[in-house]
Amino acid sequence: MQILHAIGPLLPDSAACLGAFDGLHRGHQALLSRASRASRHTALVTFDNHPAHVLAPEHAPPLLQRPGQRARVCEQLGVSQLVLLPFDRTMASRGAVEFVRDVLAPLRLDALVVGADFRFGRGRDGTAGHLVQLGARYGIDVAVIEPVPGPGDAPAKISSSTIRADVAAGELEAAATALGRWYSVEGRVQRGAGRGRGLGFPTANVASRSALLPPDGVYVALLAALAADGSLASPVHAAVANLGPAPTFPQGTGDATRADLEVHALDVDLRQTLYGSDVEVWLGPRLRDPQRFASPAQLQQAIAHDIERARETIGSDPTRLALARLQPGADQRG
Incomplete structure (x- = not known):
């Protein structure tokens, strides 16, 4: 996958999706599914910075993904080119016509796919309907896709804001x-106090760089190392993770620095290879709240039970829970 940082022609026979795409959730994947059927190459056109962080930083939401996470998911979803347009006051000042003329037309797209609620241009004045009309003027075939509904009987569409609320509330399922x-x-592995090893459950102590974390507790987890270029450098390993303090060992009893996450890989000891390395940690169902145990032996028993439940949840193929895949028929026609 190519990552581009400037406006210019995309690969021949390209269809692009346009939006902010925080999280690359199933609604975004519906756009990519449509684009993948429209042309030989699929591009995702977005911004290097979320518009809210420029226009209203005091109200900007915590993002679901860091840049490297977004790039990895794009590659997993089969994106050929990821276009990261600079979003600044100059970009924000472009009207709808200027945006199509100066930003989209130079990409030389065959087709463009957006959601029905897409807005663009100065003051978000441009709608998806306007984009269809302007696209015709510049030779771009614009498809508008209806929102993907939420799970079950939920009336709301799938959205980044709803997912942020779910994560913040600990509703990770x-x-x-x-x-x-x-x-x-995402985070970096740093040396800890070594207590996990002493208990028989060595951990990678991860200082998170992500803006949004769920509530403290013990979670079923997955762990993979990252290469210098941001790609996955190891298989995805089944794990359990403690997020937040360790109540059985109060801070000040050996902690030089406190990591956000202590992650124990179930079937492999990665500590020596991960020190100083960047990792990605996937968080699944919550196993229990933070709990202070009367003795290390009681904590050992609890961790062993956590691991047993994690194995049952993850099964034999942790990769299926971690990596994104386009689902056939995922798009909603509009």
């Missing part, structure tokens, strides 16, 4: 349903 994979965070 609902978030996973909307994302099409488990929610994940």
Whole structure:
């Protein structure tokens, strides 16, 4: 997959999806599914910065993905080119016509796919309907896709804001349903106090860089190392993770620095290879709240039970829970 940072022609026979795409959830995947059928190459055109962080930083939401996470999911979904347009005050000042003329037309698209609620141009004045009309003027065939409904009887569409609320509330199974994979965070492994090893459950101590974390607790998890270029450098390993403090060992009893996540890989000891490395950690169902145990032996018993439940949840193929895949027929025709 190519990552582009400037406006210019895409690969020949390209269809693109346009939007902010925080999370690359199932609604976004519906757009990509339509684009993948329209042309030989699929491009995702978005911004290097969420517009809200420029226009109203005091109200900007915490993002579901860091740039590297978004790029990895794009590659998993079969995107040929990821176009990261600079979003600044100059970009924000372009009217709808200027945006199509100066930004979209130079991409030389065969087709463009957007959601029905898509807005663009200065003050978000342009609608999906306007884009269809302007696209015809510049030789771009624009398809408008209806929102993907939420799970079950939920009347609301799948949206990044709903997923953020689910993650913040610890509703990670609902978030996973909307994302099409488990929610994940990025971080760097640092040396800890070594207590997990002493208990027989060595952990990778991860200082999270992600803006949004669920409530403290113990979670079923998955873990993979990242290469210098941001790609996955290891298989996805089944794990359990403790998010937040360790109540049985109060802070100040050996903690030089406190990691956000302590992650124990179930079937492989990765500590020596991960120190100083970046990792991605996927968080699944919550196993229990933070709990202070009367003794290390009681904590060992609880961790062993956590691991047993994690194995039952994950099964034999952790990759299926972590990596994004386009589902056949995922798009809603509009």
